[in-house]
Amino acid sequence: MRDRLLTVYGFFHAWMLAAVLYFWMICLPDSGGSMQMLQTLYFFIPISILYWNREKGKQIWSYLFLSGIFLFCGWFLGRNLLEKTGLVIFTGIIALCYFADRVRNVMGILCRPEYPLLGVFALAYFYSLYFQRTLLERVSLWAAVLYWLLLLWVRNREALLDVCETNQKLHRFPQSAVAANNRLLLFMITFITLAGMILLPFSGLRQGIYSLGRLLVLLISWLLSGLSSEEREEEILPPQEMESPFHKVEAGEMPAFLYMIFQLLEKLLIAAFLLALLAGLVYLIIDLYRKYQEGRGENGDVLEAVQAAGNEKRERIKPRRRITGFLRRYNTEEKIRRYYRRQILKYAKTKPAGTETPEELEERAGMKHTSEKERIHEIYEQARYGNVPCSRKQEQVMKQADRVDFSKEIV
């Protein structure tokens, strides 16, 4: 027998699919009303009863009998031909799907929510936008939100059952604590997901994307044909910005970049405030829960509350690479090392590993033992390992080494 909670989630999943598809069908000729929305509640009855019969019913005739009854009820419930047809079709689809599951003895499409099925709600939404079906737009949007949360809960429930099944024979497995803490974490993740769902659409991202696009167009046109007059600037200003305290009084006073930045800052501050509020609420819940759990030893374990760790001191271990070039030039020692490296790479057949000594590098590069080579070797060692700074003259010597052929032994 399937887990009860998963079964209930499955009902919701099947109902939401059937309801949104039915309502979509009703909205094909014109916008649907609240009565048709209420009609969708009917689907709960065939879903739950047919599922129950699928699990418990011994005779297939009982299933077919119940399916027939629901089809008749669906026809009876509809007020017009479209509604009647819709109710019958979707009741029939539900009955057929459960029947197929029963025959194949599997959990089919109506038993478990899947991510691709979000596409159904998205398509309904886009249809409603295109054909201006306001109620359908809202219904499909809310359905998408709830379906995503349902997916979250179902995945989590399945994972929890899997963990419990794998470890139930384990001695002192804290099943109730795992379930309780998992519930709490799921609660937090749900909050975070809802926050993400609310913040992103209302963060002005869409307007921001549109503004960026317009700015890009403006920049390109300016590059191609020079800065234009006020006409172009007026195009940039969206209408809702006139109400903002940061809106331009007259064209040319505040650049669009700055305006956008102020808009973004405003939204960020609101988001930060909301997140802080949420974090405070979450912390309060966890604190209450922890106090409730304190001292309750499960399976012989001793539970104690401890202090949170203080702010830790973090130290960078790897030295940061110095930024050179325009901002900071190489010093003499660095230049000597760079010239030396150039020489080695010039003669070496393979790239050095980086762990060799200068002697090994020169040997592998095949540089012959000459006085010039000894000289640059000494200069390099001084630059690389020495405490005494190198002079400009030594740097020049190293630079001039490029003219010497170290592959030949000069007699």
Add this chain to the structure above:
Amino acid sequence: MTVLLVLLGAGLAQFLAGVYYKKNWNRHLSVSLHFEESAVTEGNRGIMTEVIENRKWLFLPMLQAGFTVSRNLNFSEEENASVSDNTYKRDIFSVMSCQRITRQVPFLAVKRGYYEITQAELLTKGPLLSGELYSTCPVNTYLYVYPKKERKEACRELFQKLSGVLEERKRLLEDPFTFRGIREYAPGDPMNRINWKASARTGSFMVNMQDSTTAGKVYLLLDVEDETIWKYEELHEAGIRIAAAMTEDFLKKGIEIGLVSNGRDCMTGEEIYVPARAGKGQITRMLQSLSRIDLREQPKKFSECLADRKNSFLAQEAFCILITKNQYDQLVMAMEELGRKNGGSVFLAALYPGMELKVKESRAMQVIRWEVKE
């Protein structure tokens, strides 16, 4: 467009939550394992304590802590241990924020040895119990399992024999310049020993007692070598147990005792050597050294070990007790030599009932047979 942003927002929020969880789940999370006692005796039970400490607000609904230990520490099947070449133990906890969980796990010390746990493995699930996150945590705990105590009756007989040998050795090598006490005259005592003043006071003849010239040190020589390809682990274990029992007995009597063995230390790989001392710490040192003998390592020939240490034994006038199953000539001759020069020695042969004892007793060397049941 709104629906896409809504779904994108949901996905992004979950993704960021997942990333945060993955990066921070093992921060301020510590696992410590320790044995309640640093040493237990073979065949006895001990308790191991696992402590999980989570010092952050992020809680872990499911945390699995596991470690590997020698299979000679037997955790019962109830205690989530699977045994193959080693014992793999795993426990699952559900750790709240800022919480410490302490769990005590009993075990049975099946075999003598030195056991270490150096690492604990942590495994948890992602924020929605999906996916797995793994980490390791260094742990530093160890346990000595001392050799089992031998049967009291059999040991008593052995110790009586050994005490007799030691006492005789003391009498034979008396120091005329040291005074131990006065006792009543017994027939056979020389006239020059009579203490006339004490005799006048008591009215009967009283004689002086001299202390022994010998320092009174005893060295246990434990030979764990197998001459042939046949391995006699049981005999060597019996020898180790006898050595442990002798250590306790001698130290109780205040006799300084040391240990020399050709068995390899499981930690250092060196041959075991414990200088002769008395006192509280000595019994711990001796038992720990006996616990660390690794019979799987190939030992050196014991006659060579004896040759290396002979001068030291002679200098200290130590009384040597050899515990071995081997009876080759070089060994016997080395022990006899030590016995001659140090006023006696003991050759304790740990053998199965069917094995023949070929070594002959002599004035310098006492031979004792210790039978080990097969």
